[in-house]
Amino acid sequence: MNASTRMRTTATAMLSAFALLLTGCFVTPGKFTSELLLDENGSFTFTYDGEIFFLGLSDLAKMEAATEEFEARECYTDEYEVRDCTEAELVEQRAEWDAGAEERAAKAAKDAQEMAKMMGGVDPTDPEAAEELRSLLLRHKGWERVEIKGNGVYDVSYAASGNLTHDFRFPVIEGFPAGTTFVEVILRDDGVVRVNAPGFSAQDEANPMGSMMGGMMGMAALSQLGEGSDSMPELPSMEGTFTIVTNGTIRANNTDEGSTSSARGEVLTWKVDSTSQDAPTALIKLGD
Template identity: 50%
Template sequence: MTMFSTIRLRAAAVLTGAALALSGCFMTPGKFTSELAITGPDSFTFSYEGEIFFLGLSKLAQMDAANPEAFTPNCYDDETFESRDCTAEEEAIQREEWEAGAAERVEQAKKQAQQMAALMGGIDPSDPKAAEELVRLLQRQKGWDRVVHKGDGVFDISYRVSGTMGHDFTFPMIEGFPQTNPFVQVFLRKGSQVRINAPGFAAQSTDSGGLGTVLGAGSFAGLAAMGAAEQSREAGQNPAAMPGVPVMDGTFTVRAAAGMRILANNTDEGPVAQTGGEALIWRINPRTAQAPTALIAAAP
């Protein structure tokens, strides 16, 4: 891979990451198992076991031009784009331009930190104890039975909640956080129908080469894939992995109890008969292009 490509990919990752974070799209699943059971016309149980990645608390989000140690001279051939050593004059010019923008970068970094804190319920992501604050915040909420920070923005989660179908449901819902990054949504329709969407359990890639724009459906999963293949290919590593960002890998199951009908779904295999009803099963990974969806209704 050329140095020019590396520069573009790194810049794209940082800028896109900032844009996603500041628009509220800053969470993605890692390895997980999730289940939504429609146990009756007016009751449900939902669970999520596994990893959740918070971009704002990761090293990737902290990559910014305000760090003076981040300066690296970059020169490449104008025709082939192959990397080459910079001349002393080229390096001096690049360093001068870098230093000239230092104050602006510092101010921009402060502004982004304030915006991120507003999105994270007042938690300052630059605070070394930010992860501990988030753990305490989640543990106060019902359903979050286990919240452990594994490092670099990755949390090990055990969530389980049961309730009535008298209202819509979204996961995750975090106090003070914007509701713009849902993994799973349940919408109630008239006629005892339930619409289920899981936008956070999908990612879309435009090509196998890794250079296309990747957008997750309300998640950071797509950005984790963008550039990962290129960077890891250069290092001779697994292109599916990007240091610090967990690979989305899991299973989402929707169960419909006896007396409930599955009217529509986009699984590969369709409903599977099980004791006490039927189940829909989606196997989720970075190649999952369509978000799981289903429509379930009470039998007449």
């Protein structure tokens, strides 16, 4: 198998893994800043400013369709060494490929339908898919800015505030799977709040989305298998800061240096990127 074939085969295999593990929808942060303000009276304000990456709308996802062209398989000697295929072998391989055209077309149509179901009805094969997704996000309360940057990347500004009478998660997108959580605020009894940010980690074993994010970082290395630096599409990398500000009592957290004091309250800060091992987490006791 030549280098170009290996690259396409590996990319297609990883795309299949993405689809299986995340039911056709993979959403991750890019470059961002995010803050959660928790008041001891139970009120909160959450903001997220920066990039969000949708794998299904990226050039990487389109690579699978690009592989739907005939390419001869390698031929081997009796000693299992690669040799040039004969003309007859090439004709036979092409005939087999042509015979499977209808089946491949049906599979592609079914995959597109399934992907659309997982993306709030947005068909990623539609040329207007990026704009449709933008419109879908803007219909949701809190999405103040949604700009298309291309290749599945959007620049967004999101803000939500209220009282913690129930759990809070971001992002929540109509029609999308629930497993795309960046940040979650979970209420416990006696005014205790658990904050987890599973989407802000690339290596946390307890975070399947993070594990896939780590796998995405390895996709860039596949470009070395091609014939040039443009063989693989450029993927956005996660790089950002998550901050919690509270005047409640911080019972536990996994920051490197603990909290610092400010006029607004105690501040917890995590700087995260594609090598971050643990998802940010904190346990905070609010007022009675």
